Amino acid sequence: MSWSLAKSALAACALAGVTLAGSESERAVRGYVLAGELLLFPTADQNLPAGWSVLPQGVQSENSTVLGMSGLSELTASEGQLVSLNSKPMPTGQTQLVLTNGERTVELGELSLATVDGKWMLLSTGVMAGRPVFEVVTESQSFTLRNDEFILAGELVLSDAARAELGIASTEARQSLGAVTFLGSAMFDAAQPVKAAAAAAAASIGPDVIVSTIGSTFGEYGAVSGVGAYAVTTVSCNVGDAIAIWIDAGAQPNRHPVIGTQLYRYKTVNGATRFEQIGMSWLKHGFCAADAPNCVAINPNGIPSPAYAPNGSCDWLGLFATDTYSDGLNASQPGCGPRSEIQPWTGAYPFPYILGAGASGPATYKRLQVKNTDLDPALNAGAQYWGEVVYICTDEAPAQRYNNYSVRQTTVGALAGGQYNLSFTGSTIPLISAVQRWAQIDAGVAISFVDVPNDGRLYLARKVTNLGGGQHHYEYALFNMNSDRGAQAISIPLPSGATATDVGFTDVDYHSGEPYATTDWSSAVVLGNSISWSTQTHATNVNANALRWSTTYNYRFRSNAAPTTGDVTVTLFKPGTPTTVTFTGVEVPGSSCGIIGAYCTSSITSNFCIPSMGGSGTPSASAASGFTLSCTQVEGNKQGLFYYGLNQSATSWAVGSSSIKCVANPTQRLPALNSGGAAGSCAGVLSIDWNAWRASSTASAVGSPFAAGQTFHAQAWFRDPPAPKATNLSNGFSFTLCP
Secondary structure, eight states: OOGGGGGOOOOOOOOTTOOOOSOTTEEEEEEEEEEEEEEEOOHHHHOOGGGOEEEETTOOOSSOEEEEEEEEEEEEEETTEEEEEEEOOBOOTTSOEEEEOSSOEEEOOSEEEEEETTEEEEEESSTTBTSEEEEEOGGGOEEEEETTEEEEEEEEEEOHHHHHHHTOOTTSOOOOOEEEEEEEEEOSSOOEEEETTSOOOOOOOOOOEEEEEEEEEEEEEEEETTEEEEEEEEEEEEOSSSOEEOOOSTTOOTTSOEEEEEEEEEEEETTEEEEEEEEEOOEEEOOSOOOBSOOTTOOTTOOSSOOOBOOOSTTEEOBTOEEEEOHHHHTOGGGEEOSTTOOTTTOOOOSSOSTTTTOOOSTTTTSEEEEGGGTOTTTSTTOEEEEEEEEEOSSOOGGGSSOOEEEEEEEEEEEETTEEEEEEOSOOBTTOOHHHHHHHHSTTOEEEEEEOTTSOEEEEEEEEEEEETTEEEEEEEEEESSOSSOEEEEEEEOOTTOOOEEEEEEOOOOOTTOOOOOOOOEEEEETTTEEEEEOOOTTTOTTSOOBOTTEEEEEEEEESSOEEEEEEEEEESSSOSOSEEEEEEEEEEOOOOEEEEEESOOOOOTTOOOOEEEEEEOOBSSOSSOEEEEEEEEOTTOEEEEEEESSEEEEESSTTOOOEEEEOSSEEEOOOEEOOSOTTSSOEEEEEEHHHHHHTOOTTSTTOSOOTTOEEEEEEEEEOTTSGGGEEEEEEEEEEOBO
16 A cells, blocks of 8 residues: 555645644645554444444454554645544454455555645545544544644444445444544654745646456366466556556557466464465556446545546546456467566566467466465365466556555365366455565564565564464565565574574565576574575576565474564675665564473383473573483383483484484583482482572583573483393473573
8 A cells, every 4th residue: 555545635624623833824744653453342232234344353352352553654734733643554453343144344554644624534545445434423533742742533324335335324323432542752853934925736646557346256277297277357446647558559659567376375383373475477468449338446646536537548537447368368378478578667568578489389378386285175175365467567656566466365165177277266365465565463462574675565464373382383474566686585583592493484486488497495503693595606506596576485393482572684696786685673583592392212121111201490600500411111110310401402312212313412411310219110209409409510511601592402321231221211301491
């Protein structure tokens, strides 16, 4: 969603009784940081007609719900009175609000605070894009502006636009749904005066091409070697205030948009969710804008009284006019060009395109390719799928280049003709990419973006899942929206004591002769420093498997460390300044201490016991007690002890022995113990307070001087005369010292 929404033609009406400091003869604009809460009454108390209610998507609660909202806004004042206040779209936490009656659901997306016709409104970016959803009841509102802060509070009701969307008669009484409170804090820049003598000209938006509709069906074109070929119908619309260029012939034929299709999968693996790109197409080159009616219902730029205005020429798309390409046209192999020849930030490309010009091939050639294994319900139980379409244009201003994606949920049907049947469900969700949609449908997903200077935008979506037992799954999805420089590496901090196991990576394969490599990124774990993934540098291979535009790569690992916030560094692929960009405030592993858990394999003793290591309490570099190492199911009434070291190993204990030595040399022995219990039984237990031993240990002990963040690995040893070497070992156990 573009910031130009905040420049919508909201009526310049002063709100009665609001007085602002400043010159009476000037109009001034100043930026404010907003922070607030939206309170929703329980569904039973909302009393909307026909079973309608407002609630966070996927949440059912008998209690009131409080949602945090924050963002940026601009306040305009004139002659001491408030003219307007308009904010950027703000998410309502990790899930969007919806209007629903059980049979129909209207998704609201992010919300913007604005003044409309002298009233305070919350505007939608979802199905009702650009239209007010909620209105602050005039009689209840309180607005106070003093010095560099303001406070807005009041009760919320459904707006007229929302009531019309839901089919609620205008005669139905308006019921209070909740309340909203916002605190606005002025940004560091002072108000910028504009002389009132001359009316300010409306900001120029220029052309703004969006994807208004995807579908309504998938074209299926056959399969080759377990890979299916698909295409979808795409409808674009120009929601700007200038006609959009569509020229594909003559002296400058490379001025039309290009159209790409992608497919994503959302699924749960081993208790943690992930959102991965599983398919992409080549690019359909637009031709002859149809100028059909219309998409005035989608108005992200807030154009007053948007109206359909066709241009009448093949070379231009008119205002709020649509242009449609059937799945057959988008699947036409001669009419599809490569992604590799597109500069995604400016939209520049050679035309006729060079690679694959006019060529046809097997069923999957140039079309949206998806592996059957990525769709097979038996391999992807409970998965959701999302189709995505993007238009890259040559004449949009930078502010209009971030809303060119739209998504629509996809379902997988039966396997037929070598490929799975795909179909759409629900409506097109305009103006967002699939990765942005992940942050709306999956609680706990956070997302942020950075803009590469003089280039495009990168998004980083992520989720940390607490798996229990001191383990956390970290999942990161790096999405290149439209950056030509792309990404070559990503680095995530891994502080002292934090582990990284089950390291993984997924990407999506280029195909049909695109020159790019498909080699997976390699990972590197440096304990106490970072975990990173990288591909070849541009200097080494210009066609390396970099993260290029309209693609998402995933990075994941498991750690013993709970999340904190830190910086994630992305190294850009193509040369330029800067060489890296940084995502700040990202969920990353924190400094970890405490019990990590068991590892390695225990022996099977002569009496078929399977000794098992454990621990309780907090391992500490300073506490005099409080952390117990234990080993149960030891041979009864046998002498034994614990030993520990700094590194793990997995070496045979003796020829013919079932024991594995799980701790590498050098090791430190702890005092001798007796397992207790009856001889010949598995009731023996070895136990010692490691903290107490450490407090009394000598300076020569392994790991001394002890410090927080040190990780040790321990194992139990005990007598077992019938066994090889007359002894046996338990499994291993790891822990990290706390302060």
